[in-house]
Amino acid sequence: MPYQEADETDPMLLVGVELAAGEEAARESANAIAQEYARMGFDEPRLMELFTNPFYGGSHQTFLLLGAEKIRAIVKEQVAFWSRVCCRDRDTDPETGLGLLNVLQDERRKTP
Amino acid sequence: MSDVYNWQLGRPMSYPYEAAYPRQQFAFVFNINRCIACQSCTMACKSTWTFSKGQEHMWWANVETKPYGGYPHNWDAKALQLLEEANPGGQTWTKGDGKDPGAPYGKFDGKTVFEAAENLLVPDSSRVVGYLPTDEEWNSPNIWEDNPVGPRGVRNELDKEGVQLPTHKTWFFYLARICNHCSYPACLAACPRKAIYKRPEDGIVLVNQADCRGYRKCVEACPYKKVMYRGNTRVSEKCIACYPRVEGTDPESGGQPMETRCMAACIGQIRMQGLVKLKENGAWAEDRYNPLYYLVHVAKVALPLYPQFGTQPNGYYIPPRWVPRPYLRQMFGPGVDAAIERYSLPDRELLAVLQLFRRSNLIIFRYEIKEGPKVYEGTLNGKAVTLYNDTIIAYNRDSKEIFRTTIEEPVHVRPAQHANSI
Numbered sequence: 145m146p147y148q149e150a151d152e153t154d155p156m157l158l159v160g161v162e163l164a165a166g167e168e169a170a171r172e173s174a175n176a177i178a179q180e181y182a183r184m185g186f187d188e189p190r191l192m193e194l195f196t197n198p199f200y201g202g203s204h205q206t207f208l209l210l211g212a213e214k215i216r217a218i219v220k221e222q223v224a225f226w227s228r229v230c231c232r233d234r235d236t237d238p239e240t241g242l243g244l245l246n247v248l249q250d251e252r253r254k255t256p
Numbered sequence: 257m258s259d260v261y262n263w264q265l266g267r268p269m270s271y272p273y274e275a276a277y278p279r280q281q282f283a284f285v286f287n288i289n290r291c292i293a294c295q296s297c298t299m300a301c302k303s304t305w306t307f308s309k310g311q312e313h314m315w316w317a318n319v320e321t322k323p324y325g326g327y328p329h330n331w332d333a334k335a336l337q338l339l340e341e342a343n344p345g346g347q348t349w350t351k352g353d354g355k356d357p358g359a360p361y362g363k364f365d366g367k368t369v370f371e372a373a374e375n376l377l378v379p380d381s382s383r384v385v386g387y388l389p390t391d392e393e394w395n396s397p398n399i400w401e402d403n404p405v406g407p408r409g410v411r412n413e414l415d416k417e418g419v420q421l422p423t424h425k426t427w428f429f430y431l432a433r434i435c436n437h438c439s440y441p442a443c444l445a446a447c448p449r450k451a452i453y454k455r456p457e458d459g460i461v462l463v464n465q466a467d468c469r470g471y472r473k474c475v476e477a478c479p480y481k482k483v484m485y486r487g488n489t490r491v492s493e494k495c496i497a498c499y500p501r502v503e504g505t506d507p508e509s510g511g512q513p514m515e516t517r518c519m520a521a522c523i524g525q526i527r528m529q530g531l532v533k534l535k536e537n538g539a540w541a542e543d544r545y546n547p548l549y550y551l552v553h554v555a556k557v558a559l560p561l562y563p564q565f566g567t568q569p570n571g572y573y574i575p576p577r578w579v580p581r582p583y584l585r586q587m588f589g590p591g592v593d594a595a596i597e598r599y600s601l602p603d604r605e606l607l608a609v610l611q612l613f614r615r616s617n618l619i620i621f622r623y624e625i626k627e628g629p630k631v632y633e634g635t636l637n638g639k640a641v642t643l644y645n646d647t648i649i650a651y652n653r654d655s656k657e658i659f660r661t662t663i664e665e666p667v668h669v670r671p672a673q674h675a676n677s678i
């Protein structure tokens with residue numbers, strides 16, 4: 145808990161101030177988020193969920209600003225590249241007993 | 257005052273002492289694009305060095321949310337403001353072509369914390385422009401950053417129903433900081449008792465606890481606010497760069513130079529620390545396959561934090577690419593645009609070097625890349641890109657291999673009975 149109430153007249157305390165983030169910033173954010181999650185093993189549908197679901201405020205903002213088409217293109221591109229350079233230490237799926245990422249990898253290897 | 261050369265500013269600058277350079281310099285690179293503000297680094301330092309009585313407010317390693325957060329509060333806005341007041345409208349750069357190794361970012365035309373002191377009405381004993389943060393500014397390092405607040409005017413109580421916060425179209429990033437073990441330390445320059453020294457073997461800046469009398473001139477002078485005063489011992493303390501690890505004298509290190517606690521603890525794998533060789537004139541000696549040399553001087557993706565302060569800090573940052581460029585330029589200088597461009601579309605060598613981050617806790621002195629087959633061709637950020645499954649090998653001080661890693665990483669699946677266990 146903060147020790148005291150925010151003093152709204154204090155110019156040094158910039159709390160929750162909107163700082164313009166235009167299309168360029170949104171595109172960079174979307175690219176960065178897609179890259180990082182692709183590196184953690186997210187595939188295209190899972191990543192799209194991260195953008196379309198309003199629960200994920202930051203990524204959803206970029207979705208609202210750029211639209212589904214642009215976001216899907218970003219996701220596709222980042223997954224195609226970064227899912228190869230990713231952290232692949234994963235738990236086994238308790239239901240199927242299969243490694244979650246193994247499935248993904250095997251599918252990818254099948255597609256030329 | 258003497259003239260020393262500051263390559264980050266691309267020009268000589270005045271400094272209270274003659275130039276003196278260590279044989280090697282402690283340096284680090286933080287990739288801000290990957291920091292998640294988990295504060296593991298902060299806690300690793302706290303639990304190792306600053307857990308005692310009188311050190312409660314000390315966070316030698318801290319992570320703050322930019323643009324509004326800071327520890328101590330508003331440290332950078334205040335330091336920049338002091339310089340602006342000393343040299344109104346003059347804190348600007350002349351951008352260079354990046355080819356001159358003595359001025360890779362161009363030339364800084366403004367005043368550093370040392371130069372600004374010369375024309376300010378301060379006592380002669382003040383050699384550096386600075387300020388002493390108040391106790392309140394040192395308190396609660398991440399105040400207002402992520403705090404849930406309670407009902408207005410009621411202390412120590414959170415909202416019981418929960419509140420829906422408005423969505424802001426905003427940007428932010430996490431800035432992890434430790435002492436920069438500067439080449440021209442402002443803390444050292446300001447100490448009237450010469451109690452602060454820079455070690456010749458690794459450039460680590462230390463406060464001699466026996467000589468310090470707690471005048472707090474260093475606390476006032478350090479523009480990064482990385483020296484802290486301890487009330488119960490009445491002396492100042494600062495990050496010691498975990499020197500037993502860097503020396504290889506820590507029992508855990510097995511005699512090999514090892515990265516510091518805050519580096520080793522980094523969950524986001526954003527940190528790499530090492531030792532770089534210096535020439536006699538203080539410039540980095542060419543060491544083409546030292547990963548830090550590569551990131552700072554060849555790929556130029558890692559940039560100093562507020563180089564305009566003039567202390568030639570040895571901490572370097574890969575800037576966060578989603579943040580508006582004017583903000584980043586004032587924070588990391590004019591090298592920002594080229595750095596982001598290269599980081600967003602990494603070439604073959606950069607991609608391999610980025611794989612070195614946090615694969616080992618030993619300091620990497622050299623790397624070698626063994627070329628592998630082409631595995632992907634496509635686009636990234638709309639530009640053509642090719643991926644090769646190269647192998648990168650890291651070597652320690654004695655040229656022994658520490659580890660090797662490929663671009664395409666192998667799959668490790670934990671069996672169900674050991675899920676979520678280490």
Ligand code: SF4
Pocket residue numbers: 434435436437438440441442443444461477478479480481482483494567
């Ligand atoms: S960051 Fe501050 S405390 Fe650290 S060496 Fe530089 S001036 Fe001194």
Ligand code: SF4
Pocket residue numbers: 300301302304305316317434435495496497498516517518519
């Ligand atoms: S290098 Fe060591 S002493 Fe310095 S901030 Fe990191 S953990 Fe703390």
Ligand code: SF4
Pocket residue numbers: 290291292293294295296297298319430432521522523524525526527
């Ligand atoms: S441990 Fe690493 S990822 Fe976590 S806050 Fe520190 S620098 Fe950021």
